[in-house]
Amino acid sequence: MRAGRPPGTGRTLRVTTRNASFQQWSALLTNRGKRQRAGEFLVQGVRPITVAMERGWPVHALLHPDGVPLSRWARDLLDRAGGTRVAVAPDLLHELGGKDDDLPELVAVAGLPPDRLDRIPVGPDALVVVFDRPTAPGNIGTLVRSADAFGAAGLVVVGHAADPYDPRAVRASTGSLFAVPVVRAGSHRDVLDWVAALRGQGLPVQVLGTDEDGEVEIAEHDLTGPTVLLVGNETAGLSAAWRQSCDRMLRIPIAGSASSLNAATAGTVALYEAARQRRARPGSPG
Structure with a gap:
């Protein structure tokens, strides 16, 4: 799977190792140049992800922990997601979540808008x-x-x-x-x-x-x-x-x-x- 190019609505993929997709998402956390070249950035947190979805922001992928029960909020957003749904190994998703203690239910990969x-x-x-x-x-x-x-x-x-x-x-x-x-x-x-x-x-x-x-x-x-x-x-x-x-x-x-x-x-x-x-x-x- 290549991050940032959703292959189809409703499709669910799995990432269980530090493959190319995970490495690209990880780079989006700290590398401005990588964000710019990929045309993407990571969105963490319940409210930012909710507002992004409500406002029709281009969400290329929604990442969720593999094998972990999700709240209704997370399930609803996954059902509505137009991009790729990705089940990520919990330890890897934790690294993308931005918090030391909590495992995020969702992390979104969103598209950068034009600077006009x-x-x-x-x-x-x-x-x-x-x-x-x-x-x-x-x-x-x-x-x-x-x-x-x-x-x-x-x-x-x-x-x-x-x-x-x-x-x-x-x-x-x-x-x-x-x-x-x-x-x-x-x-x-x-x-x-x-x-x-x-x-x-x-x-x-x-x-x-x-x-x-x-x-x-x-x-x-x-x-x-x-x-x-x-x-x-x-x-x-x-x-x-x-x-x-x-x-x-x-x-x-x-x-x-x-x-x-x-x-x-x-x-x-x-x-x-x-x-x-x-x-x-x-x-x-x-």
């Missing part, structure tokens, strides 16, 4: 988050989760950065990775060209940076229109190129002995403020 900015729906209320060169996969997953919770249209990960399809990012998103478009962009210029095209179509997109030394407090700036909200790298903040491209730099006021906020936390606060302002607009449903 036009996957992000835009309109008069569009709110898009851009994460500049994040280094921690967990921060990407957390920010995707916040983007989902506060109504953002999508998240763009820019530059040399951690991978949103790293299992740590997928787990931290708790399924939101499959509900909110996440796109990887090579540089800030790719995003700015996209913004320029939207402006050319008559959409007045504002590009706003976040920084502890921003010129205005975030609550004092209007976030109700189409907005691209920038969150900087965990250590260095926004790049100089991004700072020069912002329409305005916003700050989140903090107190106490903390010198700054975690990048994903700062992004979450900014997303909450945007959602709060939008709910407070006259005529808004919230």
